[in-house]
Amino acid sequence: MKRLLLLFLLSPIALEAQQFHLIGNADEMGNGCIMLTPDLPYAEGIAYSRQKLDLTRNFQIDFDIFLGDKNEGADGITFVVHDDVRSFNAFGSWGECMGYGRFSPGSGGNSIDPSIAIEFDTYQNRFQNDPSSDHVAYLENGINQHLSYWNNQDEGFDLEDDYLHSFQFQWEAESQTIRVYLDGNEVYKGNRDLVNDIFNGNSDVIWGFTASTGRKHNLQYFCLKRLAMEFELEDLDKAE
Numbered sequence: 360m361k362r363l364l365l366l367f368l369l370s371p372i373a374l375e376a377q378q379f380h381l382i383g384n385a386d387e388m389g390n391g392c393i394m395l396t397p398d399l400p401y402a403e404g405i406a407y408s409r410q411k412l413d414l415t416r417n418f419q420i421d422f423d424i425f426l427g428d429k430n431e432g433a434d435g436i437t438f439v440v441h442d443d444v445r446s447f448n449a450f451g452s453w454g455e456c457m458g459y460g461r462f463s464p465g466s467g468g469n470s471i472d473p474s475i476a477i478e479f480d481t482y483q484n485r486f487q488n489d490p491s492s493d494h495v496a497y498l499e500n501g502i503n504q505h506l507s508y509w510n511n512q513d514e515g516f517d518l519e520d521d522y523l524h525s526f527q528f529q530w531e532a533e534s535q536t537i538r539v540y541l542d543g544n545e546v547y548k549g550n551r552d553l554v555n556d557i558f559n560g561n562s563d564v565i566w567g568f569t570a571s572t573g574r575k576h577n578l579q580y581f582c583l584k585r586l587a588m589e590f591e592l593e594d595l596d597k598a599e
């Protein structure tokens with residue numbers, strides 16, 4: 360019962376495009392959506408909320424993502440939470456790194472670190488262990504390679520279908536649980552002490568979205584829905 364109660368007590372906050380700091384090709388679209396990349400090669404765009412997240416509290420973020428209208432396009436979007444020293448100007452590499460990571464774990468090049476990310480990958484790069492289908496994966500510290508992924512067990516799974524897809528990210532602070540939903544399906548669930556194991560004890564972190572294209576490309580954007588943040592842990596205890 361406690362978990363249900365927590366979600367009901369979250370306070371939703373309406374998000375506006377002006378609350379985001381934009382880098383590279385990112386640009387307001389004027390309809391509550393922010394473009395990350397135009398449908399052009401070698402583009403990269405990043406949008407960070409100016410309001411940081413507090414990992415000592417529960418929160419839930421809802422938004423829609425658009426990954427393009429052609430299956431042969433690329434490369435995808437990541438949702439990122441980070442504490443990189445470059446703060447609101449942190450960026451990663453283009454192409455298969457989706458503006459988040461670097462090309463290989465041991466290589467140089469720009470990546471957002473320390474961080475976690477959820478990637479929505481629309482192009483197969485064998486070096487990153489990508490399946491032939493589009494997929495979702497959990498990433499850490501600017502490394503795009505992943506051992507596991509979610510593609511609905513469908514080798515034809517395609518997100519570049521000219522539709523918006525709903526995405527939800529939930530953080531439950533006490534149990535240190537991450538839950539991710541795409542179009543209502545649970546696509547990732549994991550337990551991680553983010554504050555201590557990723558962010559070196561810091562609980563105030565930057566969040567936003569990154570995307571890039573390479574030789575192949577697509578229009579990629581996200582639309583704001585809401586951020587729901589738990590206000591006071593004490594209030595929850597009283598409510599019980």
Ligand SMILES: [Ca+2]
Pocket residue numbers: 429430431432433481482483519
């Ligand atoms: Ca593709």
Ligand SMILES: [Ca+2]
Pocket residue numbers: 434455480481482483484487489
């Ligand atoms: Ca890829």
Ligand SMILES: [Ca+2]
Pocket residue numbers: 429430431481492493516517518519
């Ligand atoms: Ca695809």
